[in-house]
Amino acid sequence: VCSKGKLVHCPSHSDEHPSLSISYENGKTLYHCHAGCSQAAVGLALRETPQDAREGLLPHPSDLVAVYQYKGATGVIAEKGRFQSGGTKTFKWRKPGGEWTGGIKIAEMPLFGDVGTDGPVYFVEGEKAAEACQKHGLNAVTHAGGAGTRDFGECMNVLQGRTVLLWPDNDAPGREHMLRVQASLKGIATVHILAIPLALPEKGDAWDYFTMGGTVEALQSALITGPVIDYLAVDSMKRDDAEQVEDEGVIAVYDFA
Numbered sequence: 001v002c003s004k005g006k007l008v009h010c011p012s013h014s015d016e017h018p019s020l021s022i023s024y025e026n027g028k029t030l031y032h033c034h035a036g037c038s039q040a041a042v043g044l045a046l047r048e049t050p051q052d053a054r055e056g057l058l059p060h061p062s063d064l065v066a067v068y069q070y071k072g073a074t075g076v077i078a079e080k081g082r083f084q085s086g087g088t089k090t091f092k093w094r095k096p097g098g099e100w101t102g103g104i105k106i107a108e109m110p111l112f113g114d115v116g117t118d119g120p121v122y123f124v125e126g127e128k129a130a131e132a133c134q135k136h137g138l139n140a141v142t143h144a145g146g147a148g149t150r151d152f153g154e155c156m157n158v159l160q161g162r163t164v165l166l167w168p169d170n171d172a173p174g175r176e177h178m179l180r181v182q183a184s185l186k187g188i189a190t191v192h193i194l195a196i197p198l199a200l201p202e203k204g205d206a207w208d209y210f211t212m213g214g215t216v217e218a219l220q221s222a223l224i225t226g227p228v229i230d231y232l233a234v235d236s237m238k239r240d241d242a243e244q245v246e247d248e249g250v251i252a253v254y255d256f257a
Helices: 039-048 051-055 127-135 155-159 172-184 206-211 242-248
Strands: 020-025 028-033 064-072 075-085 088-094 112-114 121-123 139-142 163-166 190-194 229-233 236-239
Touching: 028 039, 064 127, 075 127, 112 127, 127 139, 127 206, 163 172, 172 190
Parallel strands: 121 139, 121 163, 163 190
Antiparallel strands: 020 028, 064 075, 075 088, 112 139, 229 236
């Protein structure tokens, strides 16, 4: 039995690596074996699985803790659901008002959040972090994809001419992600990286910062100045000043090819 929302072992074949996705939508159980088992074979195997084990595979609607709306020029174009069970979180997409069946192309999604009309825009990782910034009166956005995103599509164009403050999660993937964001904003916006003036936990983000008592005022002095990174492309960057990088406490990651 695996955590809800994750791939699980398919009961219809010898499944060394989990390949079966199962979801619960509007009272219906939806399943798909990525190894190629037919719907009929999986359905029969599931019916023959003991009830207590079968129930452990199914995500429950009560695991849905938040719905984030991605808006375009015509209104809401997609919704992203945050499902959480215990310490495990997963995300699913749907068309507005539809079922959580996906079918969304991340590269075609706009940014989530509000860029405002003036002032700096804080670019964070994750909708929860963006909302935490907005609750404190900041213009804040995030990208629809995860930390490994390389294709940002055209969503960054909305930041044309703005000052953007990158707020990476407190881990290596988060810092790498913001360097890619920085590269994608080349020629579009004036970009600065934040050095958060508070000891955040591993993977800590803007939500953690404000929850721990961090203030907007303290962020004013959190900018890293100087040419720490020279971004050549989304997958190719270099350090310009290794000594400054060390002094500022920033892990500079480059050459992602």
